[in-house]
Amino acid sequence: MKVGLLDSRAARLHGYWAAYLKELGVEVVTPSLPDAEALGLGQKTLPGEALPVQLALGRILALDSVDAVLLPQWAPVQNDAWSEALGELLSRRISGLPALIPVPDSAEGLEGAAAEVGLRVSQNAGRVRLALERARIQLPGARAEMPPLSVASRVTVGVIGPRTLLAEELLSGDLRRAIAALGLHGVYSPELPLAEVxxxxxxxxxxxxAPAGERELFGAASLLSGKGAVRGLIFAAPARNGAALAALERLAARQHKPTLLLTVDAGAQPGAWPDLEAFRDRITLGERSQEQDA
Structure with missing residues (x-):
């Protein structure tokens, strides 16, 4: 049996599933197109949907002749059908897709789900038990470190958004570069230790x-807003994702530090976020005043 495994940078357990499938003796297939081309394929097929949906679909379409595809489950927010049932909705919208199997992207319920997947693709209970034992070494450690909160000569901002957006370089790279170009040090929510979040x-x-995605967004915002080094918070939503935008709007309204709400689309041009420079000036004003007083 040939099983597709998407090269998702947002998937926390990609290494685990790759190792598990290998131990099962299953042929693992990854997308045959670079991410940029896969995204273009997804945009052409579902032009009105959010970026993460388009990228996921493009990666699926870039798999060659597979029997099934493992889809890491997304952490949903309120009223976001795609994050709640990605595989089911894709199968309804696009005919001819292989079987799309949702799998956990966290430790909760992982081994039970993995056992079901193993029996489905290998039909060998003994091999499944052995594969489960050998794949455990690929699970992330319980302890994870906070990313650096300070960089010399830069003001720190927290950047909060769905993992399916901010963890994907192809989708969030333009925003990251725009933030850095303004002399800001961005600390991004997917890089935070999940246990602390x-x-x-x-x-x-x-x-x-509360939906899992909203809990993660709230936890990340709470963690970063409580750090003295973090001068403000940027909330980033994928373009054409009204549910994520609404969730971030609700969260931004609760903050005491300066906030900025942005939408992120692919191929952003310079100046795509005109409010970003004004936000930089707003949060650095206090820094400059302190330096002058000193």
């Missing part, structure tokens, strides 16, 4: 019932 998310109202 989720611990902060416990402070969220109705945390037990």
């Amino acid at each position: 989720l611990k902060r998310a416990e402070r969220m109202e109705q945390a037990d019932t």
Whole structure:
């Protein structure tokens, strides 16, 4: 059996699933096109959808003759059908796709789901048990370090957004370069230790019932806003994703530090975010005043 595995930079457990499938003796197929071409294919096929959806579809279409594809589950926000049921919706919209199998992208429920996938693709219970044991070494460690919060001669900003946007260089690279070009040091929410993010998310109202994606966004914003080095927060939503934009608007309204809300599209040109420079000036004004007083 040939199983497709997307080269998603946003997937936390890509290494685990690659190792697991290898131990199962399954032939693993990855997209045959570079990400930029895959995105273009997805944009042509679903022009009205959000960037992460287009990129995921493009990567699926760039797989050659597979029987099934493993799709890491996205952390959903309120009213975002794509993040709740990506595979199901893609199969409805696009005919002829291989079987799309949603798989966990965190430790919760991982081995049970992996066992089901293993039996489905290999039909060998003994091999599945052995593969589960050998693949555990690929799981991320429980302890993860915070990224650097300060860089010399730069003012620090937190950048909060869906992992499917900010962890993908192809999608967020223009924004990252624009932030750096203004002399800012960006600390991005996907780079934060997940355990600390989720611990902060416990402070969220109705945390037990809130969608996983909103808990992650809240936890990241809470963690970064509590750091003295972080002078302001930028909230970034994928273009054409009204649910993510609404979730970030709600979150930005709760902050006490300066905030900026942006939408990010592919191929952004210089000056795509005219409010970014004004935001830089706003958060650096206090820094300059302190230097003058000194």
